[in-house]
Amino acid sequence: MAGNKYEEIAAAAIQLFEQKGYHATSVQDIADAVGLQKGSLYHYIASKEELLLKITHQAISGFVRRLEEIIDTDLPVEERFRQGIRTHMQYITQYLSMSTVLLREAFSLGEPHNEVIRDLTDRYLNLWTQIINEGVAAGVFYVKDSRIAALTILGSCNWVYRWFKEEGKYTAEEIADQMADLFLNGLKKGRT
């Protein structure tokens, strides 16, 4: 029961943090959204900041876990790269509000909370760097610096939270494939 109520609170907080921003959302706003007194809300959450931590932790963990599963497959490196882009796009568009909170609001976390999210974000970047390094080792990709390439690619994939529209011209998968084409062609021919 507590679990279900927590899920309801988190869902309401995600909507409020996305629309108004973390700082502009009060604990009272969240309580109102789920029909609880402010005092009762504290049975389920320790603080507004802990709620932001839990939301952003769930979001970044989802990105990491999905990419780890793809990396562990036996697919050729180009195919793992493409699947990685597809999975990122699927996840970010399916959980667009939660992703927005992660990508725009996590900076408001104080230490040591901020460090937890930063470490997981670094882990996600390292996984992308690893795929690119594997491609370089296999003689398929040519880049000057794998980490800069990973940051470049991840930037495009993350920025999607700003412009993706459910009712847009392309599905998330179609956009992922256009991005993957551009990046794979760039990585493959990128010998300078």
Place this chain on the structure above:
Amino acid sequence: MAGNKYEEIAAAAIQLFEQKGYHATSVQDIADAVGLQKGSLYHYIASKEELLLKITHQAISGFVRRLEEIIDTDLPVEERFRQGIRTHMQYITQYLSMSTVLLREAFSLGEPHNEVIRDLTDRYLNLWTQIINEGVAAGVFYVKDSRIAALTILGSCNWVYRWFKEEGKYTAEEIADQMADLFLNGLKKGRT
């Protein structure tokens, strides 16, 4: 005199909005930072929101103006593309705090202010789409959809506000060139 004091207020607000976020920054915080009484601050600014509008307007206008200058040159399209990436990187890293406020905080503007910034942001996206379209028309670039390609490239270029470090391994120009290589190779070979 009023102009100089306004500049000082804007600079203080940029620092505060970057560090704490727009909503977490009070008018009192800004007044304290420039050594004014809150009442006196209102001689220079109409409201905190108007200040956010002016800051974000200056930021996005700078991006637009610089890219327009490059587009108007007679350079080959590939070179204009590379110069566009370089100029974006120079500007975003030189004005990193102001860019952070633009890219992370502008959503807090109410209407019609938000629309002003959105229109200029669309104009910047349209300029990038135009360069790609010119490359396609010249038979140099191959893309499925120029606007998606422009959003992909712009996402990478904007995300830099999150990870660029002045003391990092590469200069802004070196990063710009690595990004431009990746994208130009991708655009040139991107026939699917």
